[in-house]
Amino acid sequence: MELAKEAVLVVLKYGFTELNLNRIEALVLPENAASQHLLDRLGFPQEGLLRQYEKTRGQFDDLYMYFLLQTEWQDGSMHNKNTSI
Numbered sequence: 001m002e003l004a005k006e007a008v009l010v011v012l013k014y015g016f017t018e019l020n021l022n023r024i025e026a027l028v029l030p031e032n033a034a035s036q037h038l039l040d041r042l043g044f045p046q047e048g049l050l051r052q053y054e055k056t057r058g059q060f061d062d063l064y065m066y067f068l069l070q071t072e073w074q075d076g077s078m079h080n081k082n083t084s085i
Helices: 002-018 033-041 070-074
Strands: 023-028 046-056 059-069
Touching: 002 023, 002 033, 002 070, 023 033, 023 046, 033 046, 033 059, 059 070
Parallel strands: none
Antiparallel strands: 023 059, 046 059
């Protein structure tokens, strides 16, 4: 799990500082509890459930949408969750 956390933090830093993105999103299958837990730990709010959003292996899957805004990342709210790089 720590490797996944480090990877997400590197992507966030690059996206917000180098690409100057305002928002970074993550889509997660409802049965993927580990990814949901990681995003929760990193301070990503869950925006909602996208019903039958993506077709994979011949079926439509629901996905949870998580997001983080640049201002939330910059103000250190993420870093209060023990997420320093």
